[in-house]
Amino acid sequence: MTSAILSVPAADPATAAAHYAARLSFEADVSDVHADLAAGVRGVVVVDSRSDAAWAQGHLPGAIHIPTARIAELAPTLIDPSVTVVTYCWGPGCNGATRAALAFARLGYSVKEMIGGFEYWVREGFAVDSDQGNWSRPVDDLTAPKSGISCAC
Template structure:
């Protein structure tokens, strides 16, 4: 059981750590959701890599940075499927637990067609 927990901690990253890794340049955040979801809003600065475009866009991914993948939220496993494909190609990958839902709930920057915005953090998920 301990090995499972240690592996999970090595593979997953929470939204706070993902935001820090994006800010310091050590990670590239990747949105795995379909186009209609991306258009509703996505992590500011994220790269869009839906499953149906995976093979066409993988060549442009950086090999020297951690790729942090996310989906809608805890009930979505699209990021897990993309992570598996990226790991098989040799990339360093982490799955962002909580996905887009918890990114927004923590008050981090979200990009839409009309610009970048931050919502007020949800006091139920933040420590501020």
């Protein structure tokens, strides 16, 4: 029987370790971002790169709003260049956070992209601020344990 998985051999362990370490240097997931924001970790700034209407609909508590098109103009006056910026946009089907991360990197900032975006923040049951106040949805058990306890991945 032919294996779809093994039709291309796995990388050697050293190459695999380098690859996965590199990925983690570019990305943070919503649970890690939530944990750092909840703990008040210094040196991390979360940036919502969506439109004004999207920001009003809901955003991460503690995030700064800078639409991607305005990053070059606003970032130098709003964000200390010594921090690590974490960008987010709508979700996995949107590359807005990637575009925002690129804009920050071009300005010389250390930057990571929050994978999953706003969609997975909401689906994991984390609180959201909006023009209508603070709200959250029940945890989607396809994205996180229903108990609300971290999956401890």
